[in-house]
Amino acid sequence: MNPRNHAVKVGLRRGWTLTRLGLRNPEDLLFYLVWGGGMAVYLIVNRNDEVGDTGLSFATVALPGVIAAMMVFGGIVGPAFSLVLEREDGTLLRAKSAPHGLIGYVTAQVVYQASSAIPTLVVLVVPTALAVDDVMHRGAYGWAMVALIVVLGLAATLPIGMVLGSLARKPSQVSTWGMVPVIGLTLFSGIFGPVTNHAGWVQGVVQAFPTYWMGHLMRWAFLPDAAKAIELGGEWRVLPALVVVAAWAVVGLVLAPVVLRRMARRESGSAVEARMAERMQRVG
Amino acid sequence: MADDSVITVRDLRMRYGTKDVLDGVEFEVRRGEVVTLLGPNGAGKTTTVEILEGFRERSGGEVRVLGADPLTAPESWRAGIGIVLQSWRDHGLWKVHELLRHLGEYYEPYGTAERPRPRPVDALLETVGLADAADQRVSKLSGGQRRRLDVAIGIVGRPELLFLDEPTAGFDPEARRDFHDIVHSLVDLEDTTIVLTTHDLDEAEKLADRILILAGGHIVAAGSADALARQVEGKAQVTWTRGGERYVHAADDATAFVRSLFAQYGDEVADLEVRRTTLEDTYMALVRKQEYGAASEAVPAAVPARDGGER
Numbered sequence: 001m002n003p004r005n006h007a008v009k010v011g012l013r014r015g016w017t018l019t020r021l022g023l024r025n026p027e028d029l030l031f032y033l034v035w036g037g038g039m040a041v042y043l044i045v046n047r048n049d050e051v052g053d054t055g056l057s058f059a060t061v062a063l064p065g066v067i068a069a070m071m072v073f074g075g076i077v078g079p080a081f082s083l084v085l086e087r088e089d090g091t092l093l094r095a096k097s098a099p100h101g102l103i104g105y106v107t108a109q110v111v112y113q114a115s116s117a118i119p120t121l122v123v124l125v126v127p128t129a130l131a132v133d134d135v136m137h138r139g140a141y142g143w144a145m146v147a148l149i150v151v152l153g154l155a156a157t158l159p160i161g162m163v164l165g166s167l168a169r170k171p172s173q174v175s176t177w178g179m180v181p182v183i184g185l186t187l188f189s190g191i192f193g194p195v196t197n198h199a200g201w202v203q204g205v206v207q208a209f210p211t212y213w214m215g216h217l218m219r220w221a222f223l224p225d226a227a228k229a230i231e232l233g234g235e236w237r238v239l240p241a242l243v244v245v246a247a248w249a250v251v252g253l254v255l256a257p258v259v260l261r262r263m264a265r266r267e268s269g270s271a272v273e274a275r276m277a278e279r280m281q282r283v284g
Numbered sequence: 285m286a287d288d289s290v291i292t293v294r295d296l297r298m299r300y301g302t303k304d305v306l307d308g309v310e311f312e313v314r315r316g317e318v319v320t321l322l323g324p325n326g327a328g329k330t331t332t333v334e335i336l337e338g339f340r341e342r343s344g345g346e347v348r349v350l351g352a353d354p355l356t357a358p359e360s361w362r363a364g365i366g367i368v369l370q371s372w373r374d375h376g377l378w379k380v381h382e383l384l385r386h387l388g389e390y391y392e393p394y395g396t397a398e399r400p401r402p403r404p405v406d407a408l409l410e411t412v413g414l415a416d417a418a419d420q421r422v423s424k425l426s427g428g429q430r431r432r433l434d435v436a437i438g439i440v441g442r443p444e445l446l447f448l449d450e451p452t453a454g455f456d457p458e459a460r461r462d463f464h465d466i467v468h469s470l471v472d473l474e475d476t477t478i479v480l481t482t483h484d485l486d487e488a489e490k491l492a493d494r495i496l497i498l499a500g501g502h503i504v505a506a507g508s509a510d511a512l513a514r515q516v517e518g519k520a521q522v523t524w525t526r527g528g529e530r531y532v533h534a535a536d537d538a539t540a541f542v543r544s545l546f547a548q549y550g551d552e553v554a555d556l557e558v559r560r561t562t563l564e565d566t567y568m569a570l571v572r573k574q575e576y577g578a579a580s581e582a583v584p585a586a587v588p589a590r591d592g593g594e595r
Contacts, residue, residue: 003360003393010389017386021377090372094437096339097369098390099362268339269369269449270330276372 007100008107015111022116029119036123039066044131052194052230056223059132061230064218065191066124071117071150072211073182075157076164078113080174083165083263088279090272092264102264109162114154137224145221149214156210156245159252166256166263170279185211194230203232210248213241288315289348290445290477291336296345298331305331307501309345315444318471318478320488323498324571329481332498333447336479337367350445363394363401366443368434368451376423380414380433381405383422384440391441399474402440411469412436413462428459435466439476446470448480452487460487467491485563497567499574505566512570513561521559526552 022028043066049058086092095105129135136142161178168174188202189195189212195203206212219227220236228236291313298306305328313319321329334340335347338354338361347354350364375383388402395401409415412432417425425433431454438446452460464487470476482488488495489509497505497512505512520538524531526549535541538558545553 001393006393007390010386013389014386017378017382025377086374089374090369091374093369094374094387097362097365097367098387098441099359099394101362101390104390268334268337269367270334272372273370 003100004103007103011104011107012111014104014108015115018108018112019115022112023119028116032116032119032123035070036120037127039070040124040127043128047132054227054230056227057132059128060135061219061223061227062192063125063128063132063135064222065189065215067121067146068149068153068214068218069186069189069191069211070120070124071153072157072214073186074117074120075113075154076161076182077174077178078116079109079158079161080165080168080178081171082109082113083162084168084171084174087263087267088170088272088275093267093269093272096264096267102260106162106260110154110158113158113161117150117154136222138221142221146218149217149221152217152242152245152249153210153214156214156248156252159256160248162256163252163259166259170275170282182211185209189215190232191215195232207232207244210245213244217241217245289313290315290317290350291479292346292348293332293336294346296332296335296347297343298328298335298340299343304501306342309498309501309503311496311503311506313477313479315477316471316475317493318467318480318491320492320495321479321481321498322483322485322488322495322567327498328501329498330449333449333479333481337365337447338362360394363391363441364444366438366441366446368438368446368448370434370449370453373423376421378422379418380420380422380425381409381418383433384408384436387437388440394441399442399444401442403442405440408436408440411466413459427454428456431455432459432463435463439466439470442474443476445477445479448478450482451480452482452484464490485567489563495563497570499571502574504574505570509563509566512563512566515566515570519561523555523557523559524553525555530555 043059043062046062047057047059050056051058051061054061083092092102092105095101098104125135138145164174164178168177185206188198189206189209191211195206195212198206216231216237219231220238220241225236228234231237289312291311293309293311296306296309297304305326309328309332311319321332323329331340335342336349336354338349338357341355349357350361352358352361354361378386384405388405391401406415406418409418412435414429414432414436417429422430422433431451435448435451438448452463455463467478468491471478478491480491492509494506494508495512496503505515507515519534519536522533522535522538522541522545524545533541542556542558
């Protein structure tokens with residue numbers, strides 16, 4: 001068997017192990033619960049507010065956008081933090097020491113980051129769907145579209161997260177260059193209220209990023225056709241949405257291998273030691 | 285001789301900014317040899333090993349490891365190389381056997397009839413003395429157990445060449461002896477070539493067929509512990525008592541000195557002790573000589589010969 005394909009297979013199994021370990025790790029579980037559960041509570045509490053004259057509740061309109069925003073956040077910040085931390089603790093160097101180990105490492109990251117979105121989504125969607133009537137207006141077709149959008153969203157965000165994680169030299173840089181911008185974008189991308197609430201230039205800026213479009217696509221998949229009245233221009237813009245998200249995916253998929261390889265080439269035992277020493281000073 | 289050469293290093297140079305850490309290092313390691321790199325801190329031991337591992341770009345010189353330049357070697361080259369990394373906190377949630385099985389899987393495509401890869405996990409755990417900890421999480425291991433795991437990970441792919449950077453730092457005496465046994469069996473049973481760095485002169489003497497002393501950017505001496513001792517103007521220390529008083533003398537030729545001692549004083553000489561130069565004495569002498577040499581750059585003759593082991 002081709003050694004590269006073999007390494008991908010090893011990586012898939014590694015990803016599954018990471019997921020399994022994550023589901024048994026109290027810290028991870030708490031994160032899913034607080035993050036997904038907190039959002040669910042927020043939506044359920046506000047379920048009776050009506051949005052404009054659509055006849056739809058705030059919870060119904062906001063849920064698709066919240067799913068999109070969580071995906072984008074997890075897809076970018078998740079791998080970015082993983083990469084920085086696992087460079088510091090030597091995980092990456094272990095992978096680099098094995099033949100085609102980096103292929104396995106990246107494959108596992110993709111599996112793990114993608115699958116770790118699931119528990120959060122379950123904790124968010126199941127209670128919300130039970131407490132709020134009619135969250136999905138398009139039935140099975142809608143759910144199928146949601147699945148496709150999720151895949152596209154991961155393709156757009158995971159590579160960006162890996163690029164960020166490769167460029168960042170310490171975890172705080174992931175917060176500065178990853179978490180803060182992503183949260184900022186989320187606030188202005190029409191997730192919690194129509195994007196038309198913001199100034200025109202803000203509307204223009206957010207349309208260059210995947211968060212807005214992922215939210216738009218999700219609302220398109222979940223909501224009845226009439227809900228397009230609250231979108232920009234009063235219509236569904238599926239094609240532009242796909243183009244923008246796909247463009248981010250292409251840029252990320254081209255950049256990520258290059259940046260990852262460059263970063264990995266610098267890894268060595270003494271590099272890890274030096275970072276450990278620096279970290280000790282930071283903490284102590 | 286070139287055929288069974290596992291590592292060849294010619295005129296290796298490494299420069300950080302304006303500082304030459306390695307300045308023309310040359311040596312060769314043959315199949316089945318255990319070679320120890322000794323040297324003061326900052327002498328470039330780790331840098332040298334990381335260049336050989338393909339983890340670091342060199343500034344100049346020629347390096348061949350297992351027939352390839354580590355910088356351009358294909359990934360399959362990695363299958364022949366084992367690395368015992370310094371102990372970190374990676375994979376804390378994994379169980380010991382789980383982690384070994386996983387990392388071993390990478391080596392599956394590279395197994396041959398004479399070198400089956402990877403090593404079976406259960407036997408490997410037995411070898412490194414971790415059989416009882418197989419089901420434990422890595423984060424729950426003691427420091428010593430953790431180091432044993434590092435060794436196990438280094439050899440899970442049944443490497444032809446194994447790198448060990450200060451392998452027994454943090455080992456208790458028993459773990460150290462176990463580890464030495466593992467090294468001997470790797471060499472005897474599997475013809476593994478081993479390169480290790482250490483501060484521990486006793487360990488170097490016990491394990492190494494050959495010792496390379498790295499100081500001031502060069503290999504200042506190379507050879508077996510015995511050969512090195514002979515290389516340093518082999519002074520032995522002679523102590524004795526006479527008339528209740530204790531005497532110490534450093535003799536170039538201890539035998540001749542003792543003979544003359546008895547000829548002169550006969551029965552008055554008591555408590556005679558002749559101590560041969562230890563590896564530690566040798567090491568200190570060589571490193572000091574290098575340091576003085578580097579300090580007095582105006583005197584070129586003070587620079588020690590490179591790769592003195594070949595004489």
